[in-house]
Structures are given as structure tokens and as C-alpha cells.
Amino acid sequence: MGLHNAGEFVLDILYPRRCPVCHGPAPASLRICPECRRKLPLVPGKRCAKCGKPVHESEVLCDDCAKTKHVFTRGIGVYIYNDLMRESIVMMKYKGRREYGETLGMLAAEEAREYLAAFRPEAVIPIPLHRERLRKRTYNQAEAIAEPVAKYLGVPLHPDGLIRRASTGAMKELSAAERAKNIEKAVFANENLPVYRRVLLVDDIYTTGATMDAAAAVLKRHGIPEIYFLTVCIGGGYMVNY
Ligand SMILES: [Zn+2]
Numbered sequence: 001m002g003l004h005n006a007g008e009f010v011l012d013i014l015y016p017r018r019c020p021v022c023h024g025p026a027p028a029s030l031r032i033c034p035e036c037r038r039k040l041p042l043v044p045g046k047r048c049a050k051c052g053k054p055v056h057e058s059e060v061l062c063d064d065c066a067k068t069k070h071v072f073t074r075g076i077g078v079y080i081y082n083d084l085m086r087e088s089i090v091m092m093k094y095k096g097r098r099e100y101g102e103t104l105g106m107l108a109a110e111e112a113r114e115y116l117a118a119f120r121p122e123a124v125i126p127i128p129l130h131r132e133r134l135r136k137r138t139y140n141q142a143e144a145i146a147e148p149v150a151k152y153l154g155v156p157l158h159p160d161g162l163i164r165r166a167s168t169g170a171m172k173e174l175s176a177a178e179r180a181k182n183i184e185k186a187v188f189a190n191e192n193l194p195v196y197r198r199v200l201l202v203d204d205i206y207t208t209g210a211t212m213d214a215a216a217a218v219l220k221r222h223g224i225p226e227i228y229f230l231t232v233c234i235g236g237g238y239m240v241n242y
């Protein structure tokens with residue numbers, strides 16, 4: 001977590017950040033209680049070589065990646081989406097706890113350091129939230145998570161690298177393929193986004209990969225050949241009922 005400068009230290013005392021696990025004030029100069037950090041559910045065993053979902057020791061790919069040809073290159077979701085993570089993410093998205101995104105993004109980057117070293121992204125792009133939802137939520141949680149990730153990597157952050165232009169409607173009733181098509185139609189790359197070789201997409205959770213694939217397809221059309229992702233949580237895999 002590094003040393004804070006004096007200004008940040010004073011701010012920490014005046015406005016202590018809340019811990020994303022117990023929701024109490026985090027100890028000064030820390031963003032999370034040490035004992036709460038130990039409760040964060042890291043994926044315990046082997047991961048899918050493509051999407052990072054938990055797999056059995058004998059498997060290389062998860063069932064989903066064995067069946068689906070993903071557009072993105074590779075990715076990792078750091079924590080299992082259990083009740084604790086669900087509550088933290090709900091508070092972040094709907095209760096204005098932007099600091100949870102910043103804390104979880106920083107922790108996710110630290111935990112995924114070996115993956116990030118292998119991905120070698122030249123820039124970080126958050127998955128965009130469309131404007132209507134942005135108004136309701138006042139901020140894009142993916143951007144809050146992406147900020148410390150870009151800082152950790154020492155690469156540029158492009159909050160507007162991808163733009164979502166219209167409501168994608170109620171997505172719950174759609175199949176993964178329909179959902180992907182829907183997102184792909186609504187998202188476009190900012191014409192000012194440099195044509196990098198490798199970029200890292202950041203979001204709160206990876207589930208089917210439909211969103212990542214749609215964003216990756218858009219970035220590929222923009223000329224970026226390798227698209228990686230980092231998410232705070234990963235859902236699904238064989239541990240569906242954790
Ligand atoms: Zn705590």
C-alpha cells in the first residue's frame with residue numbers, strides 16, 4: 001500500500017475510508033482492515049487458462065471456454081463472487097461507495113500481479129456504463145476500479161476509451177449471444193483512443209464473458225490486436241454454489 005504523503009494522511013484522519021468488507025472506518029492510512037483483507041475470497045486452486053474461472057486440477061479450460069471462442073485474449077477475475085463480495089459490490093454500485101472500487105481495484109491488481117506482468121498492457125480501459133445509468137449512479141464503478149489498476153501498472157487510463165451510446169435495455173432475459181450483440185451495437189471506441197498493441201479492460205465482475213467479448217470486438221476493429229481483462233470478481237465455473 002506504500003507510504004502516504006502528509007496531505008493524504010491528514011485526509012485519512014478527517015475522512016477515514018470505509019472498509020469494503022465490514023463497512024466500518026478503515027484504519028488510518030489503510031483502505032481495509034487487515035483481518036477483513038484475509039476474508040476476501042481468493043480463487044483457491046487452478047484457473048481456466050483463458051478466462052481465469054476456477055477449474056478442476058485436470059482441466060485447462062472451463063466448460064464455457066471449451067465451448068465458446070472468446071474474442072478477448074486472456075483475463076483474470078481475482079475474487080470469487082460470494083455473499084461478502086456481492087454485498088461490497090452492491091454498496092459500491094448503488095450506495096455511492098466509490099472508495100470500495102478504488103480499494104478493490106488496488107487489491108485486485110496486487111493479487112493479479114503475475115498475470116498483469118504476463119499481459120503487459122500498455123493502457124487500461126474501464127467497461128463503460130451508459131449515460132442513463134451513469135446519471136442514476138453518478139459514477140462508473142468500473143472506472144473507480146480501473147484508476148488504481150492503471151496507477152499500479154504505470155500506464156495511461158482511458159475512461160472514455162470505450163463509449164456506450166444507448167440503453168442496452170433489460171439484458172436479463174437475453175441469451176449470452178444476444179446480450180453480446182446488444183452490447184457490441186451500443187459500444188464504440190473513442191476515435192482519440194491510441195491504437196495500442198495490448199490493452200487491459202477492467203470491470204467489477206466477469207460472468208459469461210459476453211461483455212468482455214463485445215468490448216474486445218470493438219477494440220479489435222479499432223486496430224488493437226490483444227485485449228486482456230482484469231475484474232475484481234469472477235462468477236460461475238465449477239464452484240457455482242459457493
Ligand atoms: Zn473491515
Ligand SMILES: [Zn+2]
Nearest residue numbers: 048051062065
Ligand atoms: Zn474459461
